[in-house]
Amino acid sequence: MSTPALETTSFDVADVRRDFPILNQQIHGKPLVYFDNAATAQKPIAVLDTLQHYYREYNANVHRGVHTLSEHATAAYEGARDKVASFMNAPSRREIIFVRGTTEAINLVAQSYARPILKPGDEIIVSRMAHHSNIVPWILLRDELDIELRVIPINERGELELEVYEQLFSPRTRLVAVGHVSNALGTVNPVERIVATARKHDVPVLIDGAQRAPHAAIDVQALDCDFYAFSSHKAFGPTGVGALWARENLLETMPPYQGGGEMIKMVSFERVEYNDLPHRFEAGTPNIAGAVGLGAAIDYLNGLGYERIGAWESQLRDYATERLSEIPGLRIIGTAAEKVSVISFVMDGIHPHDLGTIVDHEGIAIRTGHHCAMPIMDYFGVPATARASLAFYNTLEEIDRLVDALTTAREVFA
């Protein structure tokens, strides 16, 4: 099957690809096809240049010195906070905490928000669709505090069972922690409805937005949630940084997550006075370059526009779904009505790890394994899946390349 004529689109993917120099290389003698974007996304030149510029021109610690470089670095770091606040449509920059990534953000909420208020027998609602990072922090609390986890089940399409979810609330429910988009299945969860239900029970909601940020805008006010986290590196920014948004009134009640420099106003051995928000939750020298680089990634995404990104990614998703479905013995895992351009699949008689090696030989990078979501694998009765996760710089021709490589895999195991 040949590639269909492109619909008229304002999205010039060839032009966009020039912003990502890493894509222009050969793997095993074949042009790289990078389909592992849900693991980590590639970085545009704008981000790379920003990192280089920071380290070459104004590397200094923030909020410390009176010298010029420190003031420059502080302005850039705090400027990045403003960009993140705007990116998430946060009401206040004081509500943006820079963290290492989504995992740390969830652990921060678990340790600083949930842990102090939980009593034995209290309940937290989590989901079967979650990444381990939105499961294990709650299991740690459960085992320490003797609380109960109530788990939202999924259906065979890989969607949350919302009717069951609505029955999971009790007077002991203290928090709901769900993902916005599933890393393993690509499912977009109806988080507005999930939050609305929790509101009725007066229970706060934490949303893991790690897989949302690469694909669509985040609007914490429209969602009406209480905590929202995402990682820079999945959204075309540097690794090692991310953001937690939390309602100011909640942050004000929370004890610090870590102690150290930066998060205090005054320290004596008798007494510590903690810093104001958001610095109270940012102990130690932060990832300054990372935050500034994340700011550059946000500028880049704003320049492309999520509407155009979304329109192109929908074409990629639909074409990939159609072409993969043509392969005999291939089964797509996760067929939700609402999906991003992330497609998990298995093939009869070929283990995902063998698929991963074989398509890599054709220059194609996909993820194979349990995707840090073992409860999902258990549900679908598979040890692992292969996952092609596409970003806006991917092309229809690359999807054809994957289909050809999977056909090769069938021949290897014929």
Place this chain on the structure above:
Amino acid sequence: MDLKDLYQDIIVDHNRSPRNFRRLADASHQAEGFNPLCGDKLNLYLDIDDGGRIRDIGFEGSGCAISIASASLMTDAIKGATEKEAHRFFEAMHDMLTGDAAADVEMLGKLAAVAGVRAFPSRVKCASLCWHTLNAALDETPAAVSTE
């Protein structure tokens, strides 16, 4: 590096039709192997007689072609061998997979087909899982030997 060096016919064959793929009801030794990185699971069963000879061996599990074929080839190779010989096979495999020392290719025989994984560093553990599981099974002191 050609894919065929990894997925040699013998590997594909042992993956499709694994030998000794069964649980031994009367195993004197057994061990479970697990690769948490990729989810490969392996249960290994050995029936070792009083003289230390592996009378029978079987395995069950799930995993990629490399791990299943490697386990299948291993069971074929050491069935009928003594524990001491099995340890020597382990050493020879270890040498071959890590490349730390010249491997005893003659002794390895068909097992040498697994050598292709050396060019695929992320897959070496797939091939060695069964051998580490074997080591665990052999190291366990069988109650029958120590008490009778």
